[in-house]
Structures are given as C-alpha cells and as structure tokens.
Amino acid sequence: MILAGVALVALLAWTALYTVPSDSVAVVQRFGRYLKDVPSGLHLKLPMGIDAATIVPVKRQLKQEFGFTTPGAADPYQSPQLQEATRETQMVTGDLNAALVEWVVQYRISDPVKFLFEVREPSGTLRSVSESVMREVVGDRTVDEVITIGRQEIESEALTKMQALSTKYAMGISIDQVQLKNINPPEPVQESFNEVNQAQQEKEKLINEARRDYNRVIPLAEGEKDQRIREADGYRLKRVNEAEGDAARFSALLAEYSNAPEVTRRRIYIETLQKIMPGLRSKIIVDEQTRSILPLLNLDSQMEKKP
Structure with missing residues (x-):
C-alpha cells in the first residue's frame, strides 16, 4: 500500500x-x-x-524552405517533401518563360491561441499560402526581372501579400522576411541562358568602360576649354587696357602739345633720339650751317684690307 x-x-x-x-x-x-x-x-x-x-515557441523565429532542404530540421513543415521539392519551384513568368525559384519564409507565432485552434495545420497552410503568393508575384514579371533586377521588389511584395492572407485566415502568424535564394532557368535551356547572361554582362562591362573613359576625357576637355577662355579674356583685358592707356597718354600728350607746341615737339625729338642713338655704331654729326662736307678717307679701314 x-x-x-x-x-x-x-x-x-x-x-x-x-x-x-x-x-x-x-x-x-x-x-x-x-x-x-x-x-x-x-x-x-x-x-x-x-x-x-x-x-x-512565440519568441523563436521559424522558417520554411521551398525548393531545398536543410539537413537535421526538426519541423516537418520546414522543408518540402522529397516529391514536392522540384514541383513547387517550377514557375511561369509573365513573359511565358519558365524559371526555377527557391525561397525562404521566416515567421513567428504572434497569437498562440489562433495558431492552435483557428486553422487546422497552420504551418502546412502557410506553405500553401507562400507557394500561391510566390507564383502570383513571379507571374506578374518577366524572367529578366525575376532573375536579376526585380528580386528585392518580389521579396517585398510577396511579404506583404503573405502577411495579408495570414491575417485574413486568422493563422496567428507574423511573417518577418521573404528571401529569394537560387533562381535558375530550367536545365534544358540553362546553358543558352548562361550565354545570354554572359553577353549581357559583357555589354554592361563595355558600357561602364565607355562611361569611365567619358568621365575621364570630357572633364579634361572642359577644363582646357575653360582655361583657354580665361586666357583669351585675360589677353582681351590686357589689350583693351593697353589701348586705353595709350589713348589716355596720347590725349595727355596732345593737350600738352596744344599748350606749348615747340617745347613738346623738341622734347619728343630728344626722347626719340635717346631711344635710337644707343643702337647706332657710327655717328656723324653735321652742323646744319655747313655748306659742304669734306670727304673722309678712313685710313684705318684701308689698312685692315691690305694683306
């Protein structure tokens, strides 16, 4: 007992x-x-x-993977079933091209009561909602947008729509992030697509190189042009100022000449001689009152010519 x-x-x-x-x-x-x-x-x-x-686990961030599997996952709804892994990634874009899209949804349980009692198998429902929304978002875009430039926009729109459906179905789930992983064309056309992608990258490379050369040459030419313009403006101002100075000096000289013409004429004559005389090697000064000039025999020059 x-x-x-x-x-x-x-x-x-x-x-x-x-x-x-x-x-x-x-x-x-x-x-x-x-x-x-x-x-x-x-x-x-x-x-x-x-x-x-x-x-x-309301404070733990949970995730669901689409198209690939993480080994050792405890949640049976985290990774796709083996037979579903390929099917759920096969999508058709808006321009009727095929693409293999892999993505991850990270979420939290915001309302445990709704999570347990409002929806049967909420994690499985979330997988269906995520796949439906991703097919809708990818189907509204071209294959180039899906693979290259439109990834961030796809993630943002998919997050908004998944959260709206989760709230509508009262699943008690808050979606934190939708992240695209690998996006590839189907295997039969993957080699051709890679060639097109390489050509696109080569095109972008050539464009970037041309822009680099443009940015190096054009500013240099612009600088040289501005320098030439400034030099021309400086030369123009110099010539104008010199001409204005010469005109002012001539006007002042004319005014003085008008006051005393003989004195001014003589001063100009003397100043001119002062400029000319230092450059002359031989100078002969003749008195204006002399009637005739005696011929000069330069004996020194004749002696130098004799052998």
Whole structure:
C-alpha cells in the first residue's frame, strides 16, 4: 500500500508539474477547452490529463524552405517533401518563360491561441499560402526581372501579400522576411541562358568602360576649354587696357602739345633720339650751317684690307 501511495503521488507530481522554456508560452486546456496562456517557468496544472499544456515557441523565429532542404530540421513543415521539392519551384513568368525559384519564409507565432485552434495545420497552410503568393508575384514579371533586377521588389511584395492572407485566415502568424535564394532557368535551356547572361554582362562591362573613359576625357576637355577662355579674356583685358592707356597718354600728350607746341615737339625729338642713338655704331654729326662736307678717307679701314 505504501508503495502504491508513493507511486500515485509520483504520478500526480509528474503529470501536474511542467516547465515552459524562456522562448515559449504554454496554452493550457481543461478537458480540451482553452483555459489560459502561461509564461515561461515552472508551473502546476491539474494532473491525470485533466489539464493539458501545449508549448508554443512565440519568441523563436521559424522558417520554411521551398525548393531545398536543410539537413537535421526538426519541423516537418520546414522543408518540402522529397516529391514536392522540384514541383513547387517550377514557375511561369509573365513573359511565358519558365524559371526555377527557391525561397525562404521566416515567421513567428504572434497569437498562440489562433495558431492552435483557428486553422487546422497552420504551418502546412502557410506553405500553401507562400507557394500561391510566390507564383502570383513571379507571374506578374518577366524572367529578366525575376532573375536579376526585380528580386528585392518580389521579396517585398510577396511579404506583404503573405502577411495579408495570414491575417485574413486568422493563422496567428507574423511573417518577418521573404528571401529569394537560387533562381535558375530550367536545365534544358540553362546553358543558352548562361550565354545570354554572359553577353549581357559583357555589354554592361563595355558600357561602364565607355562611361569611365567619358568621365575621364570630357572633364579634361572642359577644363582646357575653360582655361583657354580665361586666357583669351585675360589677353582681351590686357589689350583693351593697353589701348586705353595709350589713348589716355596720347590725349595727355596732345593737350600738352596744344599748350606749348615747340617745347613738346623738341622734347619728343630728344626722347626719340635717346631711344635710337644707343643702337647706332657710327655717328656723324653735321652742323646744319655747313655748306659742304669734306670727304673722309678712313685710313684705318684701308689698312685692315691690305694683306
């Protein structure tokens, strides 16, 4: 009897005590009916199956993968089934081209009560919602946008639409991020697509090189042009100022000449001689009153010519 009592007490304690991890809450049900949410820590409940506590990781970021599988995943809805991995990535773009799209959805459980009771298999429903939305978003774009320039826009639009459907279906899920992974054309045309992609990259490379040369040559030519213009403006101002100075000097000289013509004429004559005379090697000064000039025989020059 004592052993039976001890066993009964141990069974009651085992079924009455439970621990909630720090990143989770426990949803307590009494005879299957929702009772309350319990935060993390050690708690008691009615034993023997009267109360049932379901642990829900509300603070943990969960994810679902489409088109590939991460080894060791504990969540059965995280990775696709083996026969579904290829099918769910096959999509048709808006320009009727085929593409293989792989993506990841990261989400959290925002409302554990709705997550447990409002929708049957909410994780499986989220996979269906994600695939439906991704096919819709990819189907509205060309294959070039899907593979190259439109990835960020696709991720943003898919996130918005997935969250809207999750709220509409009361799934109790908050989607944090939608991230595109590998996007490739189907295998039969992958080699041709790679050639086209390489040609596109070569085109972009040549365009960038041409822009680089343009940015190097044009500013240099613009600088030389501006320098030539400034030099021309400087020369123009110099010539104008010199001409204005010469005109002002001539006007001043004319005014002085008008006041004393003989003095001014003589001063101009003397100044001119001062400029000319230093450059002359031989100078002959003749008196204006002399009637005739005696011929000069340069004996020194004649002696130098003799052998």
